[in-house]
Amino acid sequence: MQPPATVLEIAQLLLRAGHESWFVGGAVRDALLGHANLDWDIATAATPQQVQKLFRRTVPVGIDFGTVGVLDKDGVMHEVTTFRRDVQTDGRHAVVEFGASFEEDLARRDFTINAIAYSPNSREIFDPFHGRKDLADRLVRAVGVAADRMREDRLRALRAMRFAARFGFAIESETWAAITESAPHLGRLSMERVQQEIEKTMQQVERPGDAFRLWRNSGAFAVVAPPLAEISDVALATLDLLPRARDASAEQTQHTVNRLTALVLDVEPAAARDLLRGLRFSNERVHWVGDLLERWHALAAEIRESVGGESWSDGAMRRWVAAIGRTRVDAFFTVLDARFAAEDGDSGPIRRGGVRALRDRAGLIALRDPLETGDLSIDGGDLMKAGIKAGPQLGSTLRALLEWVLDDPARNTNDQLLARASELAGAQHS
Structure with a gap:
């Protein structure tokens, strides 16, 4: 396992200052799976204030929850989060306190495959919940009591289904039971978080239909997106046949839009617009x-x-x-x-x-080919000069000319269009 040198420097500075620190989360998991991941996060005994004093360039990305963004020498931000424990949760937000041990910090994480840590100093792996075995067995399993993890944060149900589809894993039986029991409570989530989870699934998963089939079967769609509660297997298979975005370029982003379109393809347009607005997609995306x-x-x-x-x-x-x-x-x-x-x-x-x-x-x-009235070689001004009055007749004449040109684009010349407009005007007055 080889974290980038820039993030190793951050971790080693924390260690030299006397603060226990570990690499945690998705980057460790992905490294063990042989996947690339640039987002290396650090868990540390240092408080947010100590982190801010230690590093020159920081961003308070979630300081109430113990997270400070530290910019490396290349300007890339890495999240450094204080060891913490939950003292109050409501399925949507958590109140945390610092001063927890690292073992306590790992125990509050969602799934065993995300609760594996790597020491930047000794290069040892710390895996108290046997996440490596679950990686080998291709299982998504909650840390500790699955029902408790889902009650703490309802989004974990959706995350579990994304991870299962992304890695081709099964969901461990108790974890799946907790997900289905949690489904009726997913309405407690902000729709922005649900929308972000849909976007991540579209962007990260080669076969997003596998994830959304789990949403359907667990009852998640019935709560957070009722028009998709009975989405067909054909619609889900359509998603899987559309490529996912590989980067943030406009061309690649269109892949995500195509997948989103396929997801709601069997929903009436007005209902689909309402659904996407409710999920807080941008107006541009909705339109x-x-x-x-x-x-x-x-x-x-x-x-x-x-x-x-x-x-x-x-x-x-x-x-x-x-x-x-x-x-x-x-x-x-x-x-x-x-x-x-x-x-x-x-x-x-x-x-x-x-x-x-x-x-x-x-x-x-x-x-x-000319396809819109704006593609015609004449416009409303030309028609008015030819004696056609402004108003409804002008618009209807332009549309009629376009219909005529759609049959034969060679007709799209000034002389032919003006002659045709004259014929249309004469027919209207006869």
Whole structure:
């Protein structure tokens, strides 16, 4: 096990100052599993005030709970948390006191696989709850009495299901029983914490459907997201066929949005918007997913019937792309491809090939062809100069011209559009 040199320096400075200190948590767990993890956290006997005095650059990220962020020489923050014990919990917040032993500190942690410590000095592993055995046995097990751990913090139920899906582990039977018993109380959690857990599951888990199947089966969805209480196995399989984000770039973030869309794909758009707002997703995320769902519910059945059947006309394709919106075309067909694959299993490669051909064609149309009134070579000002009055007639004429151009983009010239507008105006007055 080799923690980064920068975080080793922080731990060793604490030790030289006489404060017992250990590496703890996810980084130790992931190192034992052979996974990379840059977030090395330190547990220490030093109080938050002592940590702040010892290091020049600190951030009081959770000082009431004993956590101080210490910036290393590269400006990367590492959490340093004082040994603590819980003195009061309500399933949502905890009141802690300092001065606990390190063994007491580990005993308040959620799962045995997260209660393994590594000494920056002796390089020994301290594992009083046999977390390494549970790693070897591929088990998520609560520390101590599972029901007590869930009552202390209801979010642990959701975390357990994420860890199980992320690592391909089973959940130990008493821990699972405590999760299902805890499910009716998940409404005590702030919806921001639930939303963050959904986001982490989308971002960290290769097969998020496995995690959300546990949410469904435990009763968690029925409490925190009722429209998903009976989410289908097909919807969950769709999630698993969509790639997860590998970094925070815009392109990769879209992978998470696609997965979120797939999660609510069978929910009516208005109900999905309400659900996502209730879970405190950003307005931008709510609008994007809600708008894509509207297109899905309006067009997916028609497209489904077309794939593998008769070839579709260029005009029909342009109308689909115009209705979806050029900025959403790739997301729409990416989710469509995954959904068809989930529905068909191994029996539908021909239909999937048709979807991918359709996506390629739609992408080309989105880049090349006029699809919105703003793409027309004339605008409202040109029409008014041609004698069409401002008002409803102007808008209806532009929309009619767009419909005409969708059949043949070669018509998108000033002369042809003005001539067509004149014909439309004459027809209205005849």
